[in-house]
Each structure stands twice: as C-alpha cells, then as structure tokens.
Amino acid sequence: MKVIPYGCQNISDNDIRSVVDVLKSDWLTQGPAIERFERAVADYCGAKYAVAVNSATSALHIACRAAGIGCGDRSWTSPNSFVASANCALYCEATVDFIDIDPQTYNICADKLEEKLRVSECTGNLPKLVIPVHFAGQSCEMEKISRLSREYGFTIIEDASHAIGGRYRDTRIGCCAYSDMTVFSFHPVKIVTTGEGGMVLTNREDLYEKLQLYRSHGITRNPSLMHSEAHGPWYYEQIDLGYNYRLTDIQAALGTSQMNRLDEFVSRRHYLAQRYDQALKDLPLILPYRDLNAYSALHLYVVQLDEKKTGVTRKQLFEALRKKNILVNVHYTPIHTQPYYREKGFSDGDFPVAESYYASALSIPLYFSLTEEDQDFVMASLKEMLS
Numbered sequence: 001m002k003v004i005p006y007g008c009q010n011i012s013d014n015d016i017r018s019v020v021d022v023l024k025s026d027w028l029t030q031g032p033a034i035e036r037f038e039r040a041v042a043d044y045c046g047a048k049y050a051v052a053v054n055s056a057t058s059a060l061h062i063a064c065r066a067a068g069i070g071c072g073d074r075s076w077t078s079p080n081s082f083v084a085s086a087n088c089a090l091y092c093e094a095t096v097d098f099i100d101i102d103p104q105t106y107n108i109c110a111d112k113l114e115e116k117l118r119v120s121e122c123t124g125n126l127p128k129l130v131i132p133v134h135f136a137g138q139s140c141e142m143e144k145i146s147r148l149s150r151e152y153g154f155t156i157i158e159d160a161s162h163a164i165g166g167r168y169r170d171t172r173i174g175c176c177a178y179s180d181m182t183v184f185s186f187h188p189v190k191i192v193t194t195g196e197g198g199m200v201l202t203n204r205e206d207l208y209e210k211l212q213l214y215r216s217h218g219i220t221r222n223p224s225l226m227h228s229e230a231h232g233p234w235y236y237e238q239i240d241l242g243y244n245y246r247l248t249d250i251q252a253a254l255g256t257s258q259m260n261r262l263d264e265f266v267s268r269r270h271y272l273a274q275r276y277d278q279a280l281k282d283l284p285l286i287l288p289y290r291d292l293n294a295y296s297a298l299h300l301y302v303v304q305l306d307e308k309k310t311g312v313t314r315k316q317l318f319e320a321l322r323k324k325n326i327l328v329n330v331h332y333t334p335i336h337t338q339p340y341y342r343e344k345g346f347s348d349g350d351f352p353v354a355e356s357y358y359a360s361a362l363s364i365p366l367y368f369s370l371t372e373e374d375q376d377f378v379m380a381s382l383k384e385m386l387s
C-alpha cells in the first residue's frame with residue numbers, strides 16, 4: 001500500500017542539475033553558491049543580509065550569540081514549537097521561559113506576552129530575547145510584539161522555520177520589518193529544502209558581521225575587524241569563539257534552485273488546504289484558523305479532534321490512519337513538558353492552552369506533490385472514522 005507522509009520534499013530535474021553542476025565545479029564548500037543562495041533568499045524576502053548555515057538549529061544558536069545572549073539572560077518563546085526554539089538560548093547559558101499560545105492561531109499570545117512583561121518589569125525579570133514561532137507557517141502578531149520590544153527593550157528573533165514564502169500584512173516573512181533577525185529551516189519536511197540547512201536574515205550590519213563570525217570559528221579576514229596589521233595575504237584572526245556551522249555549496253545550489261519554485265510550492269499548499277477546508281468542515285474537527293492579516297506558508301495542516309462529539313480519541317484516530325499508511329503526526333508536545341525541561345522546574349498546567357491543544361492536535365498530510373487522489377483518500381478515511 002502507498003505511503004502518504006505528513007510532509008515531503010519535491011526535487012525537480014533542475015534541482016538535480018544544479019547540484020551536479022556544483023559537484024563538477026571547483027567549490028564544494030565556501031564557494032560562490034553560498035552567496036547566490038543567500039542573495040536569492042534575502043532578495044525574495046526583502047531583507048538586506050542573509051547568512052546560510054547547516055541547520056535552523058545552528059541559525060538560532062548564532063542568532064542568539066549575535067544578539068549578545070549570555071549567562072543569566074532570559075529568553076522567552078512558545079511552548080508549541082520544536083525544542084530548538086528553546087534550546088538555542090540554553091546553548092548560550094541563558095534561561096528559558098514560555099508564553100502560552102492563542103487558542104485560535106496556536107501562536108504565542110501577544111496579550112499574554114504583554115501581561116508577563118508587565119509583571120516581570122515589577123520583579124526585575126525582563127527577558128533580553130523573545131523568539132516568536134510562526135506556527136504552521138502563519139505569522140505571529142508581529143506588530144504588537146515589535147511594539148512591546150521597543151517598550152521593554154528585548155531583541156526579537158523570528159523562528160520562521162515553517163514560514164518561508166508566507167506574508168504578514170504587506171511584508172514578506174523574513175524581511176525583518178518587525179524583528180532583529182529571522183531564521184528559516186531547509187529540512188526536507190519544510191517548504192524549501194537543502195537536505196539539512198538554515199539561514200538567518202537581518203537588516204542590521206552589526207548583526208550580519210557577528211553571524212558570519214560565529215558561522216565559521218570566530219575567524220575573520222576583514223582588516224577592519226582585525227586586532228593587528230595583516231602579516232601577509234595568508235593572514236586571518238580568530239577574534240571570538242565560533243563554530244563550524246557552514247552550509248556546503250552542494251546544498252546551497254539545491255536551495256537556490258528550490259527558491260525558483262517557492263511561490264508555486266506555497267500556492268499548491270493553499271489549493272490543497274482549501275480542499276481540506278471544504279471536505280472536512282462538517283466533521284467534529286477544528287480546522288486551521290486563517291488570520292486575515294497573514295498569508296500562511298502552510299507548512300502544516302493541523303486539525304483538532306473534538307473528542308466530546310465522537311467516540312474516537314486522538315490516539316485511536318492517529319493509529320487508524322497510520323494503519324492505512326497515512327503517516328499523520330503531532331506538532332508539538334509542549335516543550336515545557338519534555339523531561340529535560342521538567343528537570344528545570346516546569347510542570348503540567350504551566351501553559352494550559354498549549355497543553356489542551358496538544359491533547360487533540362493532528363497534522364494531516366500537506367505537501368507540494370500530494371496528489372488530489374491521495375488527498376481524497378485521506379479525506380475519505382477521516383470521514384469513515386468520524387461520521
């Protein structure tokens with residue numbers, strides 16, 4: 001029986017040709033394909049600068065470093081995300097806390113953020129960093145979060161791992177009009193892929209310089225950053241502690257080629273999502289909310305099962321679909337309930353909206369190459385089990 005995953009890459013002949021061209025060239029890494037990819041993404045999004053790295057996790061880490069996050073600083077993010085959105089601050093020896101989500105958008109709730117900021121100001125616990133996550137590709141309320149950042153003086157890193165190709169108001173996600181930096185992921189389940197890969201975008205030159213340093217060992221060849229006169233043409237200096245988070249040219253070429261089809265990828269996702277909206281509207285499911293201020297990249301199509309209206313539990317539905325080789329998934333187990341975070345003092349009940357969302361959420365298949373026929377099978381299977 002055919003397997004229908006919840007998400008899947010799409011690789012064209014042009015993508016393959018681009019990769020083969022790099023393999024036949026002089027540069028497998030640190031070559032010209034990197035800058036081309038960075039330029040393609042930055043220009044698409046309308047950001048000044050972009051730094052390509054080997055994953056979004058690395059991108060989040062160097063973004064935190066560039067923001068100056070260090071020992072004792074506080075970082076806040078959404079509990080409804082992949083663990084990397086929180087871990088990145090821990091890499092920098094900062095502490096992590098969460099803001100509960102909005103029950104409609106499943107994104108960080110801007111009103112709760114404001115409330116928590118007001119309380120934290122009184123107790124002297126303000127965060128240095130907030131990482132909003134554009135869950136499923138739909139933007140957070142960035143206008144309000146950006147206003148709060150000016151009022152309370154925190155840095156914003158958008159975790160837009162789900163959201164390349166999406167828009168917020170009249171801007172593209174990634175333009176950084178409402179943030180200091182934006183991070184994308186190019187893992188194969190995401191909208192655009194490089195196998196593994198990530199990127200940080202920013203409009204600030206000071207951050208751009210730091211991001212480049214941290215990507216590659218803290219080493220520079222830029223004379224204006226060096227502490228002494230160059231000893232000769234071979235000379236470089238390590239001026240900070242960085243990492244090897246470089247993307248290869250092989251991956252970058254794949255990414256640049258994929259960028260040509262980004263709009264096509266997202267509009268196909270919208271077409272398929274509308275088919276789901278139509279077919280599933282009478283089932284005991286809560287369908288994804290569409291924010292009129294945002295055009296979602298639709299990385300995920302998440303339904304919530306109304307268990308009270310059916311005899312079926314989420315787990316039963318999940319297992320029944322898996323038996324039909326429909327590989328549904330659940331995004332996400334709230335980060336604060338992970339054992340590692342429980343050990344830091346978090347517990348059940350800390351962020352109740354994220355927890356109750358998690359109890360009923362199910363991500364059903366949505367990707368560019370999902371055929372109408374396969375989608376019909378998914379919809380029929382859901383109807384069979386729920387009506």
Ligand SMILES: *Cc1c(COP(=O)(O)O)cnc(C)c1O
Nearest residue numbers: 055056057082084161185186187
């Ligand atoms: C996928 C993902 C990441 C991590 O991306 P990698 O490229 O796999 O490191 C981070 N945050 C969110 C929200 C993600 O979905």
